[in-house]
Amino acid sequence: MANLKEIAKMPERISGGHRMCAGCGAPIAVRQILSATKHDVIVANATGCLEVATTIYPYSAWKVPWMHSAFENAASTISGIEAAYRSLKRKGKVKKEIRFVAFGGDGGTYDIGLQALSGALERGHRFVYVCYDNEGYMNTGIQRSSATPLYASTTTDPAGKIRQGKQERRKMLAEIAAAHRIPYVAQTAIHNWSDVVNKATKAFEADGPAFINIFAPCPRGWRADESKTVMLSRLAAETGFWPMFEVENGEWKLNYNPASRKPITEFLKTQGRFKHLFRPENAPLLEKIQSNIDAEWERIKKICGAE
Amino acid sequence: MVKKQNKLLPLTGNEAVANAMRQINPDVVAVFPITPQTAIAQAFAQFVADGDVDTELVRVESEHSAMSCVVGAAAAGARSMTATSSAGLALMWEILYVASSTRLPIVMPVVNRALSAPINIHCDHSDSMGARDAGWLQLYSEDGQEAYDNVILALKIAEDKDVLLPAMVCLDGFITSHSVEAVQLLDDRTVRRFIGAYKPAHPLLNVQKPVTVGPLDFFDYYFEHKRQQIEGMENVFKVYKKAANELSKLTNRKYPLFEEYKTKDAEYIIIALNSTCGTAKAVVDEMRKQKKKVGLLKIRLFRPFPKKEIAKAIEKANVVAVLDRSASFGSDGPVFLEVANAIHDMKKKPILAPYLYGLGGREIGMAHIRQVFEELPKVAREKKTPAVKYINLREK
Numbered sequence: 001m002a003n004l005k006e007i008a009k010m011p012e013r014i015s016g017g018h019r020m021c022a023g024c025g026a027p028i029a030v031r032q033i034l035s036a037t038k039h040d041v042i043v044a045n046a047t048g049c050l051e052v053a054t055t056i057y058p059y060s061a062w063k064v065p066w067m068h069s070a071f072e073n074a075a076s077t078i079s080g081i082e083a084a085y086r087s088l089k090r091k092g093k094v095k096k097e098i099r100f101v102a103f104g105g106d107g108g109t110y111d112i113g114l115q116a117l118s119g120a121l122e123r124g125h126r127f128v129y130v131c132y133d134n135e136g137y138m139n140t141g142i143q144r145s146s147a148t149p150l151y152a153s154t155t156t157d158p159a160g161k162i163r164q165g166k167q168e169r170r171k172m173l174a175e176i177a178a179a180h181r182i183p184y185v186a187q188t189a190i191h192n193w194s195d196v197v198n199k200a201t202k203a204f205e206a207d208g209p210a211f212i213n214i215f216a217p218c219p220r221g222w223r224a225d226e227s228k229t230v231m232l233s234r235l236a237a238e239t240g241f242w243p244m245f246e247v248e249n250g251e252w253k254l255n256y257n258p259a260s261r262k263p264i265t266e267f268l269k270t271q272g273r274f275k276h277l278f279r280p281e282n283a284p285l286l287e288k289i290q291s292n293i294d295a296e297w298e299r300i301k302k303i304c305g306a307e
Numbered sequence: 308m309v310k311k312q313n314k315l316l317p318l319t320g321n322e323a324v325a326n327a328m329r330q331i332n333p334d335v336v337a338v339f340p341i342t343p344q345t346a347i348a349q350a351f352a353q354f355v356a357d358g359d360v361d362t363e364l365v366r367v368e369s370e371h372s373a374m375s376c377v378v379g380a381a382a383a384g385a386r387s388m389t390a391t392s393s394a395g396l397a398l399m400w401e402i403l404y405v406a407s408s409t410r411l412p413i414v415m416p417v418v419n420r421a422l423s424a425p426i427n428i429h430c431d432h433s434d435s436m437g438a439r440d441a442g443w444l445q446l447y448s449e450d451g452q453e454a455y456d457n458v459i460l461a462l463k464i465a466e467d468k469d470v471l472l473p474a475m476v477c478l479d480g481f482i483t484s485h486s487v488e489a490v491q492l493l494d495d496r497t498v499r500r501f502i503g504a505y506k507p508a509h510p511l512l513n514v515q516k517p518v519t520v521g522p523l524d525f526f527d528y529y530f531e532h533k534r535q536q537i538e539g540m541e542n543v544f545k546v547y548k549k550a551a552n553e554l555s556k557l558t559n560r561k562y563p564l565f566e567e568y569k570t571k572d573a574e575y576i577i578i579a580l581n582s583t584c585g586t587a588k589a590v591v592d593e594m595r596k597q598k599k600k601v602g603l604l605k606i607r608l609f610r611p612f613p614k615k616e617i618a619k620a621i622e623k624a625n626v627v628a629v630l631d632r633s634a635s636f637g638s639d640g641p642v643f644l645e646v647a648n649a650i651h652d653m654k655k656k657p658i659l660a661p662y663l664y665g666l667g668g669r670e671i672g673m674a675h676i677r678q679v680f681e682e683l684p685k686v687a688r689e690k691k692t693p694a695v696k697y698i699n700l701r702e703k
Contacts, residue, residue: 086363
């Protein structure tokens with residue numbers, strides 16, 4: 001893998017001057033992912049923050065060919081683009097080596113785009129699907145998605161007098177992707193550039209579909225300090241809230257395994273979406289979150305064969 | 308000129324359409340099964356399996372992905388096609404607009420079938436009529452031969468730089484799609500010469516010139532972009548005529564915007580589209596023998612709608628019965644509305660009589676059409692548009 005100096009010299013594929021919020025994790029994810037290949041890339045983007053804030057006509061922040069079609073179809077859009085590439089390359093009409101990436105938020109990936117993603121993974125297109133996971137529908141105003149964590153307050157599942165935010169746990173999307181038996185699946189987070197670039201490099205070089213779920217904090221939606229994006233991401237890893245692992249040709253590997261995990265309250269207390277959980281009567285809910293994370297951590301470790 | 312080797316072949320409508328696709332040899336085709344379109348997907352998949360085409364075939368997991376896939380492929384720079392029916396078209400709905408608004412000349416056979424509920428696999432036009440404002444050209448086909456010709460013609464028009472819009476080629480489910488008729492195919496090279504190479508101006512695959520396709524477009528530009536799309540649709544008429552003349556020279560068949568069947572001196576005209584027109588022609592022939600001045604106007608191009616030409620073609624008739632095979636709940640049928648709009652500012656105009664027929668595959672035979680013609684003199688005497696009549700329906 002390239003070192004930081006070399007990565008810094010890679011051409012920027014998304015320019016500054018876009019209109020993503022201060023502190024947004026998504027463009028960090030995009031820059032890190034796209035710095036991991038020397039080949040030309042073509043990007044498909046699901047509807048979402050990243051799409052709307054980078055392409056307000058007549059401006060575009062994208063220095064590479066880029067396409068947005070709809071919310072739920074980034075994976076089927078990129079399959080069409082990749083099929084066109086295969087076809088025209090076979091006929092000698094396209095000569096270059098090109099890589100294909102789809103970016104979608106968690107709403108566009110875990111929820112409305114899951115079928116299209118599953119179809120594209122199963123069909124074996126050679127592409128990298130990147131879910132920038134900020135745990136909610138942020139573009140439409142912080143609504144609950146199936147990536148929203150337990151008890152988080154969102155605008156469609158707010159904490160109230162009798163209900164304390166989301167009552168369900170988020171689903172394990174990376175595991176769903178891995179169940180397609182594709183060459184490469186990984187879960188990573190924006191605070192660890194070397195982990196991201198390493199995984200993205202493997203994803204780009206995989207001879208088939210690859211899926212990366214990248215934790216990308218949304219300070220706006222999480223009610224957090226926008227100068228603390230990277231810290232939020234790091235805390236998610238250090239508490240075990242967001243395990244960092246990869247599945248390479250079916251082999252699971254835990255990439256970050258601290259000697260002791262920080263208590264989950266270290267992560268939760270940084271964000272307004274969990275504020276209600278720190279009321280005295282909600283102490284059992286905090287305990288529930290901690291015990292869930294402990295159990296999940298052990299489960300992931302077991303799958304990965306980690307000590 | 309028509310070559311001798313272009314013999315008549317016994318083909319179903321779906322096979323005729325699949326053969327047009329084989330001859331077009333698209334770069335990318337997305338397939339997903341839905342009755343009664345499935346046979347097109349199957350036949351084309353066999354062409355791929357046998358090496359008759361060098362298409363990249365994408366066997367998608369839904370029609371939504373079929374349309375999304377061909378939209379991506381077309382934007383990438385590939386000539387791209389798919390086909391569907393009914394619920395499949397309904398599932399594509401959102402992306403139909405993306406295809407037309409991104410100016411991607413995708414050609415899609417639509418094998419007309421009723422929409423749910425209740426579920427019904429048989430023919431009516433609710434599917435394509437519902438999509439009539441999606442910015443796609445719509446060509447309707449009386450039989451397998453027309454469906455075949457229309458696919459090739461539609462591709463030529465859609466890809467014209469003055470148009471750059473997607474096109475649906477509609478044919479009646481089962482009635483046309485599954486009936487074997489004599490169809491004459493052009494030879495492959497003639498088709499390929501006629502359609503030429505697909506050369507999109509700004510393909511995604513041209514990485515040297517990166518383009519942003521499908522940006523966020525607000526109140527400051529969106530309207531202008533829609534205006535351009537309207538312009539593209541208006542340009543279809545002139546492009547259609549040129550392409551139709553060119554194809555006509557190769558096939559010896561004519562491709563008017565609509566067919567005027569014994570309408571010149573007709574007092575009573577039926578307007579319809581697709582397979583019912585074949586039945587109506589037989590009735591017209593029979594009634595003409597009895598010296599009845601009746602005729603049929605068969606619409607081929609429904610989007611864009613050639614309103615001036617159609618108004619002129621029916622101006623001398625006493626009564627024009629408009630047969631719709633899809634309901635517009637709470638209003639008149641879509642074909643009726645188009646015709647009414649076409650004639651509304653004419654000084655002397657025929658009286659229109661709206662009919663609804665054939666929903667969910669309800670049979671329409673010669674006797675039904677004859678009955679329509681026989682009802683029209685009464686409409687002429689009463690001098691006003693009657694309430695919609697339902698053909699072959701049990702009211703009690």
